[in-house]
Amino acid sequence: MGSPRILSFFDPGLGNSSYLIAPAVGSEAAVIDPQRDVDQYLNAAKGLGVEVTHVFDTHLHADFVSGARELAELSGAEIAASAGARAEFAHRPLREGDRVDVGDLVLTALETPGHSPEHLALLLSSRDRVEPQVLFSGGALMVGGAARTDLLGEALSVPLARQLYHTLHEKLLKLPDSVQVLPTHGAGSFCAAPVSKERASTIGKERASNPLAQPQTEEEFVRRALSGLPSYPVYFREMRVVNQRGPRVFRGLPPVPAWTAGQVREWVQGGGAVVDVRSAAAFAAGHIPQSYSMGTDVWIETWAGWMIPFGTPLVFLADTAEELDDAVRQVFRIGYDDLRGHLRGGMAAWRAAGLPMGTIPSLNARELRERLASRDAPIVLDVRFDKEWKRGHIPGATHMENGRLAWEDLPFPPEGAIAVTCATGGRSMTGISVLARRGYRHLYQVQGGFTAWAESGLPVERS
DSSP, rough: OOOOOOEEETTTTTTTTEEEEEOOOSSSEEEEOOOOOOOHHHHHHHHHTEOOOOOOOOOOSSSSSHHHHHHEEEEEEEOEGGGGGOOOSOOOOEEEOOOOTTTTTTEEEEESSSSSOOOEEEEEEEEEEEEEEEEEETTSSSSTOOOOOOOTTTTHHHHHHHHHHHHHHGGGGGGOOOOOEEEETTTTTTTTTOOOSOOOHHHHHHHOOOOSSSSSHHHHHHHHHTSOOOOOTTTTHHHHHHHHHOOOOOOOSSOEEEEEEEHHHHHHHHHEEEESSOOHHHHHHHHOOOOEEEESSSSSHHHHHHHHHOOOOOEEEOOOOOHHHHHHHHHHHTTOEEEEETTHHHHHHHHTTTOBBOOOOOOOOOOHHHHTTSSTTTTEESOOOHHHHHHHHOTEEEEEEEEEEEESOSSTTTTTEEEEEOOOSSHHHHHHHHHHHTTTOOEEEEEHHHHHHHTOOOOOOOO
């Protein structure tokens, strides 16, 4: 028999990978940890001349809505998931050692708790070759690390880290060095501490270089696993329940009707949310008042889930069909299903209707430096992540991560001028749009962000 066919699908916004696998010869295929917009898997299967017959979830995902039910509905595939997940929809519960045949391929379940209590990994072999070939490790083992154990709350973070220690050192690292490691989570995922940018590895490579795979005591492992963990989007707390109950099935992307400018105006006047998915520059030049800026400069699936209350009905402003489709896919992946409409004709239609527009002025690095030396100096608000702030920031700036702006008490008055900066400009515009919704009116964007400030040779403070 030839080698199995394995296709990977990478979502850079979530930092996650999913996989389609099929025997070298045959018509069956399986998908592991699918995203919710499943047309990509069905199209790939059609290209290979196979049909998706099995769908696997390695765990109850915290960062996205599983596409397993969507895929099963459209393909007739069987869903297989950890028995420990206690999923409330039709599926095949898997326990340690259970085998699922996909043509001539065999997927064996390994119970691998740590990232979550019910976590499974899947070990791929073939009927005529007993030795394992590939480990689909979910978050139990990643390139250069493992997925975090604190997503279910502080009380479980240490017990789960201890489980992860035994998962790695007593089970996964006992596999042959040649076994390929294909994780779900990777660099860019908030389910992980900082890890390698590589998406695939082998047991041998991880044994040699992964800090969590080195000989160490359980206590040392726990300290290492729980150090350096970044903040994560607030929508994570919703995902586990959604995935356990089984998300609503749409049989494709939700429809997003076209609305007139008048309809959108009434929506906004009634307190409805509008997500502007154009660039930050386009938003600055003119936007619908009170709208969120989440455009081409940022990942909507990250910032919508951080800054817009989960389940909020949404209306979109996009200038192209491609922008709209991408935005719908991203919010659909994280469970925002109530998509009411989009503005037909984009911002041009709003302008043509003569409706009010908001604008955001900007300050370049030199202009900001001059303003900071004046009597009416603005507050400089740096919305980058903690690790970025510590590497260097504008002297005297106030720091608050972007994701906190929608939820927390803000340590500055609403009547003062605020110059918002990030690394280059995308995140700061998202933050500005949230501040505007909270009543702040004298807002400026720092052109080019901290990067432009530093490259201009202006003073940098480190903490």
